Amino acid sequence: MIPYKKLLAVIDPTQQDQKALSRALEIAEKNHASVTALLTIYDISYEMTGMLSIEEREILRQSVLNSRSEWLEELIAERFAGSEVAMKVVWHNRPYESIIHEVIEGHYDLVVKGTHQHNILKSVIFTPTDWHLIRKSPSAVLLVKEHEWPQGGQILAAVNQGTEDEAHRDLNQRIAATAKAFGSSLKADIHLVNAFPATPVNIAIEIPEFDPHDYNQSVRSYHNTTMQEFAKVSGIAEQNCHVEEGMPEDVIPTMAKKLDAELVIIGTVGRTGISAALIGNTAEHIIDALDCDVLTIKPHDFRSPLQPK
Structure with a gap:
């Protein structure tokens, strides 16, 4: 059974085709879960009208909220007739904050949001709502693209088997368990992928007797062994384990394309501050390189910076 019972689907006010809501309802139908459609709207012109009083501006904002609520209600009635969907429309100048506050x-234990490939320059300077959500949402976040979820498909779960860190080990287990739950629901095959780094060039230069081939084989053997042990404990077929040399942002999209995966599941610990704004998470690079849905999972003890202390 998929471990999500209360889903929040983010509505895109610029689109008639609401792929996030479609995917949320698909999950809910298989899992007897509830779905709420959340629409966040904001128009700065209503805040900057100096000729109006606070009360008059509030009346105008409420008028806009009522209008968008009617639009959302009509859209759901037309495109999702017969589905049980709660609706909420809020006024907020930062969509990601309104989503996380609602979570x-x-x-809510799962946020479902439509996404697309972001402009590289904007991804660096102007952090999209997607990035804020995967960093700061206390719940899992499913970013939906255009790929269908047919029965008997492929699910790829990315794990980090080269770590002794307990938090990462726990996250690996959560990722595998979630993949199995989705696999059972979708009658899909579960694959595990683990990327390990290439031999550091500086070591080979600085230490003449260093053998990069032996080192690389030793590292690969270690990752293969730990992956097989993890797969056995997790109840995942050994032949569906993939250990590849390279960076995760290269290995994971390549494997997903090779398998034609419907869903990729990755863990993210979240990042804040300058490093997050300028560099971004590995998860973010992976998401932009994928043509399928991506489910990001946090450690069980993750706490959002927006949660009250």
């Missing part, structure tokens, strides 16, 4: 207040 916290409503105790």
Whole structure:
């Protein structure tokens, strides 16, 4: 059974085709879960009208909220007739904050949001809502693209088997368990992928007797062994384990394309501050390189910076 019972689907006000809501309802139908459609709207012109009083501006904002609520209600009635969907329309100038506040207040365990490939320059300077969500949402986040979810498909779960860190080990287990739950629901095959780094060039230069081939084989053997042990404990077929040399942002999209995966599941610990704004997470690079849905999972003890202390 998929471990999500309360889903929050993010509505795109510029689109009639709401792929996030479609995917949320697909999951809910298989899992007897509830779905709420959240639409965040904001128009700065209503805040900057100096000729109006605070009360008059509030009336105008409420008028816009009512209008968009009617639009959302009509859209759901037309495109999702017969589906049980709760609706919420909020006024907020930062969509990601409104989404996360709703997750916290409503105790949602999965956010479902449509996404697309972002312009590289904007991804660096102007952090998209997607990036804020995968860094700061306390719940899992499913970013939906255009790939269908047929029965008997492929699910790829990315794990890090080269770590002794307990938090990462726990995250690996959560990723594998979630992959199995989705696999059972979708009658899909589960694959595990683990990327390990190439031999450091500086070591080969600085230490003449260093043998990069032996080192690389030793590292690969270690990752293969730990992956097989993990797969056995997790109940995942050994032949569906993939250990590849390279960076995760290269290995994972390549493997997903090779398998024609419908869903890729990755863990993210979240990042904040300058490094997150300028560099971005490995997860973010992976998401932009994938043509399928991506489910990002946090450690069990993750705490959002937007959660009250």
